[in-house]
Amino acid sequence: xxxxxxxxxxxxxxxxxxxxxxxxxxxxxAITATFDGSEILIFGAVRRESPVPDGAALEVVITVxxxxxxxxxxxxxxxxxxxxxxxxMVIDAAPSFYAVATTGPLREVVTWTEDLRHSISIPxxxxxxxxxxxxxxxxxxxxxxxxxxxxxxxxxxxEETIDLEEDTLFSTSISLPAxxxxxxxxxxxFLTREGEVVDSYEAVIAxxxxxxxxxxxxxSQEQPFVYGLLSLVIAIxxxxxxxxxxxxxxx
Numbered sequence: 654x655x656x657x658x659x660x661x662x663x664x665x666x667x668x669x670x671x672x673x674x675x676x677x678x679x680x681x682x683a684i685t686a687t688f689d690g691s692e693i694l695i696f697g698a699v700r701r702e703s704p705v706p707d708g709a710a711l712e713v714v715i716t717v718x719x720x721x722x723x724x725x726x727x728x729x730x731x732x733x734x735x736x737x738x739x740x741x742m743v744i745d746a747a748p749s750f751y752a753v754a755t756t757g758p759l760r761e762v763v764t765w766t767e768d769l770r771h772s773i774s775i776p777x778x779x780x781x782x783x784x785x786x787x788x789x790x791x792x793x794x795x796x797x798x799x800x801x802x803x804x805x806x807x808x809x810x811x812e813e814t815i816d817l818e819e820d821t822l823f824s825t826s827i828s829l830p831a832x833x834x835x836x837x838x839x840x841x842x843f844l845t846r847e848g849e850v851v852d853s854y855e856a857v858i859a860x861x862x863x864x865x866x867x868x869x870x871x872x873s874q875e876q877p878f879v880y881g882l883l884s885l886v887i888a889i890x891x892x893x894x895x896x897x898x899x900x901x902x903x904x
Contacts, residue, residue, distance in 0.1 A: 670701060670702060670703055670706065670851070671699050671700070671701055671706075671711070671844055671851055671852055672699070672700045672701075672844075672852050672854075673697055673698075673699065673700075673842050673844060673852055673853070673854035674697050674698045674699070674700050674854075675695070675696075675697040675840075675842055675854050675856055677693065677694070677695060677696075677840070677856060677858065690828060690829055690830050690831045691828075691829045691833075692826050692827070692828050692829070693717075693826065693827055693829065693858065694824065694825075694826050695715055695717075695754075695824065695825055695826070695827065695840065695842075696822075696823065696824035696825075697822075697823055697824075697842060697854075698821055698822050698823070699711065699820065699821050699822075699823075699844060705820050706846070708846070708847075709846045709847040710820070710846070711817070711820045711844060711845075711846060712755065712756045712757055712761075712762035712763075712817075712844070712845045712846070713755070713756045713762075713815050713817055713823045713842065713843070713844060713845075714753065714754070714755050714756075714759075714762060714763060714773060714815075714842070714843040714845060715753070715754045715755075715815060715825060715827075715840070715841070715842050715843075716751070716752065716753045716754075716773060716778075716839075716840070716841045716843075717750070717751070717752045717827055717838055717839070717840050717841075717858070718748040718750070718751050718778060718838065718839045718841075719748050719749040719750030719751065719833070719834050719836065719838050719860075720748070720749055720834050720835075720836035720837065720838075721746040721747060721748050721749070721780075722746070722747060722749055722834075723743070723744065723745055723746060723747075724743075724744050724747060724798075725741050725742070725743055725744070726741065726742055726744055726794040726795075726797055726798050727740070727741040728740045728741070728793075728794070728797075742781065742791060742794040743781070744779060744780070744781045744794070744795070744798060745780045745781055746779070746780040747778075747779045747780075747798060748778055748779070749807065749833075749834035749836075750807050750808075750829070750830070750833065750834065750838070751775055751778050751807070751808050751809070752808075752809040752810075752811060752827045753773060753774060753775065753809070753810055753811065754811040754812075754814045754815050754825045754827060755811070755812050755813065755814070755815060756813065756815045756817050756823070757812070757813055758812055758813070759773075759774060759810065759812055761848070762845050762848065763843070763845055763848055763850075764848035764849065767845070767848060767849060767850050770850075771841075771843065771850060771853070773843065775799055775808050775810065776795060776799065779795055779798065779799070781794070781795060805830070805832075806828075806830045807830060807832075809827070809828075811825070811827070829860075833860050834860070835860055836860060837857045837858070837859055837860075838857065838858040838859075838860055839855060839856075839857060840855065840856045840857065840858055841853060841854070841855045842854045842855075
């Protein structure tokens with residue numbers, strides 16, 4: 654019996670010395686007709702059961718990921734003097750928005766193994782596990798997607814933008830673009846030492862259309878025929894109104 658108890662004690666996981674206590678300036682983002690982007694403040698603290706460990710400094714990594722989508726990335730080549738789509742690769746899941754913020758250079762605060770395990774960096778957050786047979790350079794398609802979305806502000810690498818005070822309090826702000834996809838945005842916080850994750854925490858920011866925008870979106874999805882008729886009526890009315898105004902100005 655004593656041997657069994659000793660074995661269970663040895664197998665039991667040790668209590669985590671450092672854990673995340675997270676805060677968000679807002680956990681909902683409303684998309685309206687005048688929405689031109691938003692900025693969220695992410696802040697928190699490190700709770701400890703013992704004094705700050707000696708040795709490697711504590712680092713913090715924060716990621717915000719929008720809803721994932723399946724898409725096809727195509728390559729254009731010049732054929733007979735005309736630019737044409739010649740090759741394409743399916744990306745099984747790519748976040749519509751992704752930002753990763755850190756207290757230091759990303760490759761110094763997270764090891765390659767931990768990045769692979771937790772899918773922290775942008776390339777690791779994109780999954781392309783489908784059939785790539787016949788694709789001459791699969792990696793270039795992923796890089797092209799990252800490059801295009803980074804230029805649009807949808808993918809952000811924000812190194813050394815997290816303020817960490819006395820290895821305890823941390824904060825950063827992340828800008829959300831105007832073209833947000835509706836859905837849940839997963840926010841993750843990682844504490845690392847020597848590149849190894851010692852604790853993580855996850856919260857969700859809900860992004861949704863409100864008011865007239867939400868009603869029109871729901872109508873287009875649930876009753877597309879009625880939505881089409883409504884769009885036609887609005888277009889005809891707008892054209893008639895513009896014509897009437899033009900005639901009134903000439904008279």
